[in-house]
Amino acid sequence: MTSAEDSPAREQSRRELLARMGTGLVAITVDTAFGQLTPGRARASGAPLRNLDAGEGRTLEVLGNVLLPGAAEAGIAHFVDDQLSRENPLLLLKYLDFTTAYPDFYKQGLRGLERASQARFETSFPNLEPGQKTELVRAMSQRNPPGWTGPPAPLFFFVIRNDAVDVCYGTPQGFEKLGIPYMAHILPPQKW
Amino acid sequence: MENADVVIVGSGAAGSLFAANLAQKGKRVVILEAGPERAMGDLLSSQIWSRRLKWGGPPTDSAGKDPLSVNFASGWGTGGSAMHHYANWFRLHPEDFEMKTRFERGLDWPFSYDELRPFYDRIQTEVGISGDAKKEVWRPAGAPYPMPPLQSFAQGQLIARGFEKLGLRTSPLPMAINSVPYKGRAACVYDGWCDAGCPTSALANPLALYLPQALQAGAAIRHRSFVTRVLTGTAGNRVTGVEYFDAEGRRQVQEASVVVLAAYAFQIPRLLLNSRPGGLANSSGLVGRYMMGHAGGNVFGLFKEDTQNYLGMTGGQLLSQENYAKDPAKGFLAASQWMIGNALKPNDLLGIVNARPELFGKELHDFLRTAGKHLATMTFLGEALPNPDNRLVLTSGKDPYGFPLARVTHDFGPDDIQCFDAGMKQGQEIFKAAGAYEVWAGGRVRIHTMGGAIMGRSPETSVTNGYGQAHDVPNLFLAGSSLFPTSGGVNPTFTIHALALRSVEYLIRNWPDFTVKASAA
Secondary structure (H helix, E strand, C coil), rough: CCCCCCHHHHHHHHHHHHHHHCCCCEECCCCCCCCCCHHHHHHCCCCCCEEEEEEHHHHHHHHHHCCCCCHHCCCCHHHHHCCCCCCCCCHHHHCCCCCCHHCCCHHHHHHHHHHHHHHHHHHHHHHHHHHHHHHHHHHHHHCCCCCCCCCHHHHHHHHHHHHHHHHHHCCCHHHHCCCCCCCCCCCCCCCC | CCEEEEECCCCCCHHHHHHHHHHHHCCCCEEEECCCCCHHEEEEEEEEHHHHEEECCCCCCEEEECCCCCCHHHHHHHHHHHHHHHEEECCCCCCEEHHHHHHHHCCCCCCCCCHHHHHHHHHHHHCECCCCCCCCHHHHHHCCCCEEECCHHHHHHHHHHHHHHHCCCEEEECEEEEEEEEEECCCCCCCHHHCCCCCCCCCCCCCCCCCHHHHHCCEEEECCEEEEEECCCCCCCCEEEEEEEEECCCEEEEEEEEEEHHHHHHHHHHHHHHHHCCCCCCCCCCCCCCCEEEEEEHHHHHHHHCCCCCCCCCCCEEEECCCCCCHHHHCCCEEEEEEECCCCCCCCCCCCCHHHHCCHHHHHHHHHHHHHHHEEEEEEEECCCCCCCCEEEEEEEECCCCCEEEEEEEECCCHHHCCCCCHHHHHHHHHHCCCCCCEEEECCCEEECCCCEEECCCCCCCEEEECECCCCCCCCCCCHHHHHHCCCCCCCHHHHHHHHHHHHHHHHHHHHHHHHHHHHC
């Protein structure tokens, strides 16, 4: 069994391969409704959402930040909203074989969260105290909390949590924050 | 549209192999691929972008206590699911072919391991497998691997320490990934992006091997061509071609002397059931039955050492089949194996994030930072016994072309579950012995899809014969894991290739029979 003592040689080999493929390490961008922007930049520039309404976007951002602080600033709402317009969305929801239309899954889940928040605290989810948000999110991770409607709450928790990790850590910049070498064969576009 | 000799539905592992062999023998071959066209340059290194490679067609409702994974397992676009497969290539063991005969459980295949062995050997040479046959002491008889094993890294070596302490053996994982340059294809550079599709040609996906051969020999491929029915002659016992809808949604017919269905395991039974009332090739009533998925799961551990878990192959580095032998004395009848040291990325279904799916908030940030350097994992793959009640049926829902959608219902049986539970218990003991300071097991998942149109000796108890030729419709061939009567405890892709080679050579050998009879259909 060989071991991995030849990392420099391996890295050199990879670079040579990339050069041969003509792909290099230059990021690609594509045209989008936001222009050529990352979701985080789209949010910062105030780009409007197209599928979620402003209230839904706000609730999604607040939930995202409870699940993974920084997800709102990384553009979770713009990422999800943009993907909902795609023929073949790049959302993890795809893997769960949930047959409801994707926009309905998000809209109904966000509505369910609002109803559960009202039922438990008589307050809209974005306006809850930090401890209340955590309490409700922990409850929804395990079962449908009182007042919940829409897709199963644990499934919704799972999906939004993964969306949050996608925008925070699923990119070359995200890997760098974790100290994980990205080592792309072909770098993805900065915009999904 | 000009008639073809053979129309092949699906451009994945089996379809591309059929196409290459037939086109090289001068046959006019048309491949119809439901998804979009992709080239190697489209295989971006990103778990987010990799989701494009997974099924994007009409949905299948997945039900039951252990619902099969539909979209994650299926492919979408050139090369089908083989574009995102991990290239863990194993042979089924002799007892996997003789479950009924040896154990009075499950089903028999229509031939023995010895019959398939030469095809495994030939595919192995043609495609290239890296491994160490001597260290793989459980391996069925066969030619040694043509390439030395792939490298192992800290993650695999740390876990192997646990196996060794418990007296369990490991070997390099046999993989259809080049450890050295092989037949003009590059060697692996261990960047761990196999799941996103390997663009370097080191991993034997259809774009690296059989599709270019097929196209060079004159085969045509039409993308975004969604096949809705197999068409039959008046008597209904011979096929005349297929009906499909093209990228613009126009109905088309491709006539051919022979039809090969090489779509993924959910689409083959759906297509047969949609092709005529009661289902085409369904005199046995078994189309859609015996759907199987492996009972799989992961054991995780945190080590003080840097596990370098970003290096290597998605499918793992090392193998242990110490538990493979089917022994009723264990209390269950099922084979299983460990695939050790899977390369990890932070996000996605199999990413670090879902090693601890209950964490959120600051705890999740902290875990990702720690696990990025210190997490190790290995994957358990357990056999599932064939059960006719695990079944795909049509529903009242319709696809965009007006044809019924499908529902697949799947429950694991007691043997499958006991095997899985024993594996997870053993896996945690191994990690503790290896020195992990925190050890846990993930949940039970369904890996791979098999069955739904099984092969066998009798038209009463199977859909096709041992060549994948439909008992009821001689010029209709099926290919892929739909044919498997048993799942074994190993990944299916090597066997898919070996079966496809055996079938296509039978078809070529007997070609005059098909052309004469087809013209009389």
